[in-house]
Amino acid sequence: MTKECYYCGFRDPMPFTCKFCGNSYCYNHRLPESHNCPGLLEYKSRARDTGIFYKKDSVVRRKQNHFLNSLNNIISAVKSNYSLMILLIVLISFVLQYIIPGYFSYLALSPYYIFSRPWTLITHMFLHSGPVHLLFNMMFLFFFGPELERRIGGKRFLFVFFISGIIAAIGYSLWSVFILKQYSTAVGASGALFGIFACLAILAPDIEVGLFFFIRMKITYALIFFALLDLLFIGSSGDLVARSAHLSGVVAGLAFGKYLKKKGNYLR
Incomplete structure (x- = not known):
């Protein structure tokens, strides 16, 4: 027509x-x-x-509103969940490692510079040696961080995370200097994450975890397995894993877990 x-x-x-x-x-x-x-x-x-x-642009308006709502939901989730906030910061930091010259070396932990660069006791937790290292640590944080945070609260979770990480850094430095007689650089949140894992094992010993994603066992047995593994290989030559940091983080996490369990101020 x-x-x-x-x-x-x-x-x-x-x-x-x-x-x-x-x-x-x-x-x-x-x-x-x-x-x-x-x-x-x-x-x-x-x-x-x-x-x-x-x-009349209803499609555009719907898509715009959907995007804004999704963005607001993500921001709200991160703000109310310190575990996700740390995860996001670590991911951003990992990108910055490859963009900003000197970023990695300035923030990495080195026993030789520990007194002249005390901030590295914290900043080393936000650096990682590569994608695989980052992936395993962030998966660990994603699965166990929110679980502990839900039980003890956000502020206590942050305390356990950072203090465990600092103690792990100190333990690694002492072991490297006085036992191994070397000043190797260390990065990663493994020590802090082992502290979270150990604390959770004390407060909720009966929850089950998937060891290597296949073997189901109680978190207590998984913690014992990892601790024994680190003890077994802690003195191995050529081992690139900071096992002394792992064990130091475990000790810190166990201490926090015992304290919180004694106080009884946590969700079971």
């Missing part, structure tokens, strides 16, 4: 309807700019002044 072009009067068998003014136009005048569309001017003015899209 042909319609007359509102602008030039030509009867077009396949007319175009302008979404801004609602009139029909021929092929040559189908664009709003081609027929001096008053609706387009109104739309631009309203969008510039209010930021609100044209009322």
